Amino acid sequence: MTTRKENSTNNHNEMYWKSNCGLSVTLAMIGGRWKINILTYLLNYPKLRYSELKEKLIGISERVLSAKLKELENDALIEKIEYEGFPPKVEYILTEKGKSLKEILDLMDRWGDQVIEKQDE
Amino acid sequence: MTTRKENSTNNHNEMYWKSNCGLSVTLAMIGGRWKINILTYLLNYPKLRYSELKEKLIGISERVLSAKLKELENDALIEKIEYEGFPPKVEYILTEKGKSLKEILDLMDRWGDQVIEKQDE
DNA sequence: CGGAATCCACAACGATACTG
DNA sequence: CAGTATCGTTGTGGATTCCG
Numbered sequence: 001m002t003t004r005k006e007n008s009t010n011n012h013n014e015m016y017w018k019s020n021c022g023l024s025v026t027l028a029m030i031g032g033r034w035k036i037n038i039l040t041y042l043l044n045y046p047k048l049r050y051s052e053l054k055e056k057l058i059g060i061s062e063r064v065l066s067a068k069l070k071e072l073e074n075d076a077l078i079e080k081i082e083y084e085g086f087p088p089k090v091e092y093i094l095t096e097k098g099k100s101l102k103e104i105l106d107l108m109d110r111w112g113d114q115v116i117e118k119q120d121e
Numbered sequence: 122m123t124t125r126k127e128n129s130t131n132n133h134n135e136m137y138w139k140s141n142c143g144l145s146v147t148l149a150m151i152g153g154r155w156k157i158n159i160l161t162y163l164l165n166y167p168k169l170r171y172s173e174l175k176e177k178l179i180g181i182s183e184r185v186l187s188a189k190l191k192e193l194e195n196d197a198l199i200e201k202i203e204y205e206g207f208p209p210k211v212e213y214i215l216t217e218k219g220k221s222l223k224e225i226l227d228l229m230d231r232w233g234d235q236v237i238e239k240q241d242e
Numbered sequence: 243c244g245g246a247a248t249c250c251a252c253a254a255c256g257a258t259a260c261t262g
Numbered sequence: 263c264a265g266t267a268t269c270g271t272t273g274t275g276g277a278t279t280c281c282g
Contacts, residue, residue, distance in 0.1 A: 022233030023157055023226060029236075031152050033255080036144055050264050061256045066265060088262085088263045097236070104232055105144060107225050112143030115150075115218070154275080171244050182276045187245060209243045209282085 026104070029075050034060055034068050036105065039094070042078060043102055047091045077101070147225070150196050155181060155189050157226065160215070163199060164223055168212045198222070 030036050034057060041048060041056055048056075054065055069092060072078045077098035083089040151157050155178060162169060162177055169177075175186055190213060193199045198219035204210040 022230040022235075022237065023161065025233035025236055026229040027152065027157060027233075029233075031148065036148060040144065054264095059256090061258095062265070063257085063267090064255060067254090082264095086263090088265085090264060101232070104225070104228050107228060108147040109143040111222070111225055112146035112148075112150075114143075115146055116143065175244095180276090182278095183245070184247090184277085185275055188275090203244095207243090209245090211244060 029072075029077065030101065030105075032068075034064065035072060036108075038068060038072065039077065039098060039101060040105060042092060042094045042098065043105070047081070047093045050090050050092070053092065072098075150193075150198065151222065151226075153189075155185065156193060157229075159189060159193065160198065160219060160222060161226060163213060163215045163219065164226070168202070168214045171211050171213070174213065193219075 030039065037057055038053065041053065045052075050065070050069075053069075054060065054062065057065065069078065069080070073080055076095055078092050079095050081091045081093065083091075151160065158178055159174065162174065166173075171186070171190075174190075175181065175183065178186065190199065190201070194201055197216055199213050200216050202212045202214065204212075
């Protein structure tokens with residue numbers, strides 16, 4: 001039985017944060033090692049298959065990729081499209097909600113880049 | 122010996138992310154359970170003592186608070202001011218770099234709030 | 243008061259093997 | 263192809279004690 005619960009958004013946001021609420025919700029949805037990378041790829045490509053994501057996310061295990069995709073799907077940031085037939089084919093796309101993260105991700109990206117630049121001075 | 126290395130920015134960003142570089146640097150600096158809360162408090166208060174932070178960050182252990190403050194200090198987001206005399210007194214303030222995160226934190230906060238609102242519809 | 247040291251728990255991640 | 267199952271490893275956090 002074991003009754004694991006590897007999905008249901010993030011494992012760590014049961015009743016996780018109390019204050020700074022919006023902030024915490026956001027970080028819970030995009031935090032962790034892989035999610036922003038997945039989201040960023042899906043911002044740059046209209047759609048990606050499971051195997052394409054696995055290829056791009058160097059070092060990710062299938063176990064974790066599946067888990068993260070499921071979390072993102074549960075949080076309605078991405079959508080999964082399954083095609084009938086053989087061989088199986090699945091594609092992932094961003095939802096509108098997912099796309100609305102672009103502004104934040106862009107800003108975080110620029111901020112980080114600036115930090116890197118100043119390091120080298 | 123054990124040779125632990127609990128500081129040195131984050132444990133998990135040695136050579137952690139390769140692509141989406143700026144993004145990853147940012148998330149590495151503010152990610153995790155407590156850092157954004159610490160930063161947010163320091164955005165709202167000009168300075169806070171160790172004990173004041175411990176009081177506000179409900180549920181944090183001293184071990185973790187120390188670690189997170191050190192990480193933030195190593196990343197130059199906050200600054201530690203030690204006063205001589207007895208009893209000991211320490212205050213933490215944001216650096217300019219730390220303050221420059223305000224835009225991102227605000228944006229993340231608003232995004233999260235919107236998500237919460239739409240949930241209730 | 244402001245931590246550091248120690249010890250422990252558990253959640254996240256990685257590798258591999260297997261399945262519809 | 264797109265996953266799941268299982269296992270082992272590592273990272274991260276909590277509780278407690280002790281020290282300058």
